[in-house]
Amino acid sequence: MSTKEGFPTGMDTEVEMLSLDGKEWQSRRCSVKHICRTRDAFTGLAIIRLPEDMSERPQDLKDLCAAFDMPPCTWLHQYQKATGFFLAQEGEQAGERTTYSTAFRFLLKHVNRNQSKSSSVNLTVGYSWTEIGIWTQWKPSHSSIMLCTIDNNDQASVWKDICRTLQDPQAIGVSRPSDWHAFVLPYITAAFDRSVWACRHVVRHMEHHRPTAQSPRPDYPIMHELARHSVHISENLAMSIKVCDSIEQEISDRQQSTPLSGPATQSARTQALRTIRSHKTLLECAHGRSDALTARLQNEMNLAFHIGGERDSAIAAQMAQSMKQDSAAMKAISVLGLVFLPGTFVSVSNLWTLNGHIQHSLTNGRPYIA
Structure with a gap:
């Protein structure tokens, strides 16, 4: 894939465009106005990456929707914040189909760990979203x-993988409406797989450094934070599977409603369906793994609670033993008191008696000699 100079954009919104020029993919930057103005004259294949803040440019959005049959509703807040969706529409002119357009969305969450491998102390878990x-x-x-919008951080590496694939001019063949879906799904599946495994690595680290009775130091906030991320990943995967179901159903419906032009078209549609179904099973596998991670996290939290409870019970037993020893000491003191207290009482009584005799003798004026 080579790079060409784009068209002057000035203050216009820039997009990155990959187009198939003969047998080689060309990369260039051009303006939204240019691609909208030259849409009808364009022939061939192209992939256009729109800026992530496209929803904040109403005039450019209006031009894009008109030139590329983009459903305007997909730029509403409800769609832009959705976990996923799919819709399709056809354009007709004089009773004939002139265009076929689709729109769909995926949302991924990527977990990253900032901590040394030798210890579980000071573990911090960060995350990022990829829309x-x-x-x-x-x-x-x-x-x-x-056309696509992918976050600039692109932790999922979807755009990088697409550009890497296009290094091979024969890597993509898109001549039918369903081919784009079969083309992009492998990148989505790979991104979700990386997302799940990133979460799994953190969970496995916690399992390796789980608290013990000798060192009960569970980090409950981190555990709950990671559990929250795992729930989000499972939610995103469940929605992505439903999006694949909708795409698969749409292709099947078109097979029944649209006349086929020949065996090649039938074979291509069948192959697209097979690709979508195979990657849907991979997403289901990732979804199952994500659910298992949530269960493993719950198991770690339960274990931490039990270990903490055992430690508290051991401390309570030690306190009871100490109190028992204190009680035995008090009994010994009581026994000593019982043994020596009578003699002390007799001695004190004699002392008081002696004191009385001395006072009596002094009162009578006679000395008293014991």
Whole structure:
């Protein structure tokens, strides 16, 4: 894939465009106004990456929706904050289908750990979101374009993987409406797989450094924070599977409603369905692993509670033993008191008697000699 100079953009919104020029993919930067103005004249394949703040540019959005048949509703807050969605529509002119466009979205959460491998102390867990919006437009025997919005941080590495794949000009063949879905799903599946395994590594680290009775130092806030991330990942995976179901159903419906032009088209649709189904099973596998991570985290928290309870019980037993020893000492003191107290009482009584005799003798004027 080579890079060409883009068209002058001035203050216009810039986009990154990858287009198939003959047998080689070309990368360039151009303005939204340019791609909208030249849409009808464009033929071939292209992938356009829109800026992530596109929803804040109403005029550019209006031009994009008109030029690429993008459903305007997909830019509403409800759609932009959704965990995922899928919709499709067809354009008709004089009773004939002129365009076929789809829109779908995926949301990924990536967990990262900042901590040395030798200890579980001072473990901090960070996270980042990756929002992926896809719009496709297909024109019969004319052109096929995929537009996408991917966060600049792109922790999921989706855009990098796409650009790496396009180093091979033969790596992509998009000539039918369903081909874009079969093309992009492997990158989404790989991104979700990395997301789940990143969470798994942190959970496994906690299992390796779980608290013991000798060193009960569970970090409950980190455990609950990681459990929250795991729940979000499971939620995103569940929605991505439903998006795949919707894409699969849409392709099946088109097979029944749209006349086929020949065996090649039928074979291509069947292959696209097979690709989507295979990657849906991978997403289901990742979803099961994510649910298992949530259960493992719950197990670690329960174990930490039990270890803490055992330690508290041991401390209570030690306190009871100490109190028992104190009680024995008090009994010994009581016995000593019982033994020596009578003699002390007799001695004190004699002392008081002696004192009385002395006072009596002094009162009578006679000395008293004991």
